[in-house]
Amino acid sequence: MSEVWAFSESVTIANEVVSAAKEIAVACSGQAVVVEVGRARSSVSSPGKKLVIKGPGLTDESPEMTAGALYLAAREAKPAVVLVGATRNGKEVASRLAVKLGSGCLPDLSKVSAEGEALVGERGEYAGKVMTKLSSPFPCVAAIKTGAYPTFSGTGGEILEKDVGAVARSSQIVAVTKKEVSTVDLRAAKVIVSAGRGVKKKEDLEMVGALAKALGGALGCSRPLASDLGWLPEECHIGLTGVNVKPELYLAVGISGQLQHVAGIKDSKVIAAINSDKDAPIFQAADYGVVGDLYQLVPAIQRVLSSRHH
């Protein structure tokens, strides 16, 4: 029976990748196998078999070692598909593994299945303007977009250990600093209020942040506020090259709505926008909009919210 492997160095994302692996396994009458590199984590759920790859000094902190270890194990077990969570490290793992296996690599899939002896998957391209369906024959490697699949939970069966021996590593991690703001928090937020260039001073972000808090949500921003102005950490930057989010409510405050920004929010349930320019592209991407001065509208929304809570 062909195996569909699921791996991520992140526990949260590993549990999502397992869900994707299960769907493929059903479509190709195969078996989803959770693969761990260097260590077994009980917090990573498994629907069945779990394979733990071991080796001297082997750690999933190094995408290079992870790819090397997955390759050595895959060369013997010959899985039909290896799925990797599309984190920044995960994409390096997928790239390297595909080159080693001489197989195709499908990146950032939001939907995945099997048709015959091939993997098919969909991904957003051209800043989210186009959904492209890709296909690659087995065996192949794919990276599953973060947040695209539900978290799998369940307890699996047997745990197999496989020793692959020494795996090469050519770069060394000198230090790791936890980011002040985690992108995970934004991804999980039910409500996001996001600030853009329409906000004139850094201090005014407090007003937008207060609205986010009143709505029980998190504060995000468009690229210029993080990258160019440095008013908020890069982890708050929502968009194609930043965080991709899908909250219940996304409220864009003073954001013009460039394609790259919209690409990061288009899966939100409800999108609302406040902008002083009635022709701002954000209104095309929004369910609800108000054309006006954010310095009047943000406090006005605050007043409406507090009057209704009393």
Next chain:
Amino acid sequence: MRFAVCVKHAVDESELKIDPSGKPRLEGAQAKMGTFDKNAVEEVLRLRTALGGEVVAITVGKAEARKSLKEALAMGADKGVHILADPGALDPSRTSELLAAAITKTGPFDLVICSEGSSDIYSGLVPPMVAERLGIPYIGYARKLEVAARTVKAERSLEESLESVESSLPSVVSVVSEINEPRYPTLIQIMQASKKPVEELTRQQLGVGDVQASVRIVSMTAQAMNRKRIVFEGSPDEAASKLVDAFASEGVIPK
């Protein structure tokens, strides 16, 4: 030092037109050097200023991809390498094969720099694939870069952490777009770019066979923006009230 920077002649996503049938019109679509590739070029130019040496910009594409090489040359790259291939027949794996072969042929290079991804497809697979094929270290998503005689140190920006890493030269590095603010070439630089040398390389010259790409595009569909596009009017208080009503009736905030 010798630096290589890989740039893509990328479809300008903001100009991409959609057919009435819902298909993107990629034939003849406007293209330019990828937005994030400018950050890679900028970074390599800064390194050249600090360390001295030569910057070679490399691209893969048909004849029109020369335009993107010229953009890199106008920014300040010294030479161009144009790998002649039809990008429509390539996947990241095949592209990385051509780039790695060209880097080997026109090398040796101390450092190969790429952006985190092309602004059109944004797969981000090519840079690590190039490193894997060349068998040299790879540092992905660098937001700070320090290059010394034999080593490269970088601060990688990951989802939840910043990671300081070090590797020996030669290495491949990809940079995130927040690493710098790319320069705009002057008119004179744009004119001078046409005089800079560009080497054209074919598959035959690189010794890379025309193997069919493993990844095939099955279909491409325009993503409809199915949003309600309701605009509320009135005074700030009236509009705010309507907005909150709408959120409540959508059930996205507590009633």
